[in-house]
Amino acid sequence: MSKTIGLIAGSLRKASFSKKIADALLLMAPEGYTFTTISLEDLPVYNQDFDDDNKVPESYIIFRNTIKDINGFIFITPEHNRSIPAVLKNAIDIGSRPYGKSVWEGKPAAIFSNSPGSISGFGANHHLRQCFVFLNMPTMQQPEVYIPEVNKLFDEEGNIKNKDTKALLEKAVGAYIKWFERNAG
Ligand SMILES: Cc1cc2nc3c(=O)[nH]c(=O)nc-3n(C[C@H](O)[C@H](O)[C@H](O)COP(=O)(O)O)c2cc1C
Structure with missing residues (x-):
């Protein structure tokens, strides 16, 4: 049976470079x-009140069920103030709760970071x-993936130029x- 890998870009921005990388990975x-x-x-x-008071937002239920059905993840993260964008941390936190019911448990991950700058997130x-x-989450050690100058990477159609x-x-x-x-359960 086909395995499903989720591509999670840590940005909400319409013209996000991280989303463009995720779109490029779709073809790979x-x-x-x-x-x-x-x-x-x-x-x-x-x-946590949402979970404790049984008032879980519909979008959390959909997100947790989606993640549950996926076998592994490639995270494409930009950097905000030398750390993870809040939107990505929020999604990770939502998937990790209620305590003991994390939908991330044991799923193999890779991290591709990027930035318009040279330190690459x-x-x-x-x-x-x-x-x-x-x-x-067993996380790929090598190769490390750091993408610098991501703002110069794409043509008008969103194809990788380089x-x-x-x-x-x-x-x-x-x-x-x-x-x-090697690591999927
Ligand atoms: C709040 C904020 C903080 C940022 N901090 C960093 C940073 O620490 N390092 C960095 O390389 N770029 C930083 N940037 C610039 C981002 O790399 C840039 O906006 C990038 O395009 C965001 O990713 P996206 O294109 O996927 O939305 C920051 C941007 C914002 C909005």
């Missing part, structure tokens, strides 16, 4: 795999790894699939 799914993008729209900021990349240690970066992403996706096969 190998045989036997389906890649799907996961939207972080419409997720209210996490408040290094801080966000490693803060995200810290979350995944606690969430028990052949080397495209090849790097294809190689990273191939490595992730091997990682996934």
